Amino acid sequence: MSEKDTISMQLVREALAQTCPHGEPDSGLLARAGIAVEQLHLPEARVSAESYARLWRLLARRCNDEFFAMDPRGLRSGSLAFLCRASMAQPTLAAGLETALAFLSLMLEDLQPSLVRQQSLAEIVINEPRDTPRRAFTYFTFWMIVHGVACWLAGRRIPILAIELRCAEPPFCDDYRVMFSQNLQFDRPRTRMILAADGLDAPLRRTAEELQRFLAEAPGNILVRYRDPASLGRRVRNDLLQLDPGHWPDGEALARQLCLSASTLRRRLAEEGQTYQGLKDSVRRELATVWLGEAELAMGEIALRLGFADSSSFYKAFRKWFGCNPGHYRALVQARGARVASTSAADAKVPSDLPAR
Template sequence: MAEKDTISMQLVREALLQTCAPGAPSLAMLSRVGIDPAQLHEASARVPASAYAELWRLLARRCHDEFFCMDPRGLRTGSLAFLCRSSMTQPTLGAAIESALAFLGLMLEHLQPVLVRQQSLAEIVIGEPQEAPRRPFTYFTFWMIVHGVACWLAGRRIPILAIELRCDEPPFCDDYRVMFSENLQFGRPRTRMIFAADCLDLPLKRTPEELQRFLAEAPGNILVKYRDPASLARRIKASLRQLPAGEWPETEGQAQQLCISASTLRRRLAEEGQTYQGLKDSVRKELAIAWLAEDQVSFAEIADRLGFADSSSFYKAFRKWYGCNPGHYRTLIGQDQPERQTSHPD
């Protein structure tokens, strides 16, 4: 499990791969930002998120590219600032995302993103050349920029229902699941992020002063503030995923497993803005989304796995969670790679 406010050393190695020659140059770069070079090849080593953010800034200045030299054109220094400044003038989050994606599409050669709205679901689909997929780190860096800016514009985390990627699953994924979603699907026909479309209607009210503070703290604030926290809530959710929903303990039983009192459990979750019932509902949502991606699992079986009395109860709950029925979601994620055009609500 990822530790709070730290980043895997494996992501440090990914950042250095195309931006800094191996050997003395990369070791000097690490020492400059306070990362122990001796740990560079330790698979379990972790570094402070603040040090990783400083490394990002240093590499961006060194290469004049805020995208780790992972695209032939790249993102020249100042791209993030321009993206934020132009997007925050839009009236809604949906318009801001479209503006940001249009800018990224102009700047990057191999990644051409588009926002698609399909009833109650929205997706950002990355168009790219029909050749070998990019490195996982390339896709996740792109999602970190887009999702991080969207969360800042909205003033809150935008929940991600799923991320699908063309590439194979890398040997390290825990940090990506903490930052984005437990529901990561690899080896898919296209790369896309799926979230609830109602987020697109959120109004924007960011000020120039807030922008200045955001850019002064970037990208460290993106790495930490808007990710799922590696906290007590995350530990509890991980334990719930290991059990059938019918065997989930009540509050007292969960507290006993953690060797704390029920009142302490409630207090600590409240400090994180959570409740135990809310965590159980959250895991049900995650599992429902994951199982809907498996065509061979019927709606009745999903309902039973999640502890619902019948399929009808599951349908009602899913519509309450996401504003659409599970059949619509399964159809969306089961589509191959048709030609798409950006669409807007009527």
């Protein structure tokens, strides 16, 4: 694992919130995880992903709960191993994922997930009691388990088009966006993850030896998507988000803005596993999913905003990025909002056969 893979100390505090309810973190446990207790409350402090993974395992063993006591029933130690073993025995990724979600529904009391396929898209929806939403950390821990296992079953990273959550946006979202998707939507009526469905019918061929390696390295092998927020790649990406794609500088101009030579810019990005073109494509993907959720923007306008010559070019690029039709994605994200608005309006309307008060 790279030295640059780090986790916000805020996520360490979140992990401790349920397991140390009296606000007194176990300094001995933190020391075993390689985390300095004196840095625990420093706003900008970060820890290595390896230390966070070690803390995860220590807390799970201490609580006998691989879900950090965030559900009345929880996931007893060994749940992840059983989930993976049952899922890998299925013929396809879809069947394996449905088995994993069925197991989580059986084990957990409040979070009841299900897989729904919508043409070229799939969504994993969490049904839960209609009371106060859970903490963002609870939802993201759930997604970390589900998405991490799904990627392992598939043998590749499965792109996430969007994640919608019932809770309010927390003040520390950078790690979540790097880990999952830049397209995180909060204060939504339901919590769900939207994926392309093109690979769900792929056969599963995982072996017992591969399972043993995966479990021995978990959850560190799931956390490696985290990157240093102060990296050059993150800075370039954030700068691109502030500009219209039509005004993005070319590589030479970007290097001059950063007071670097073009070769130094390429080398430093390469050291982080990045390229300038890759960063531009990443921002385009993010903007595409966000703008497709805005009903007032026509498909042609989105294409032009992103720098494509026409809707057809945008359509082909979107299918290449996510393996699904942009029209299907737009219909899925907007249909749920329309149904919620319609339901709210109906609930607010006074029935005509009731007397006015």
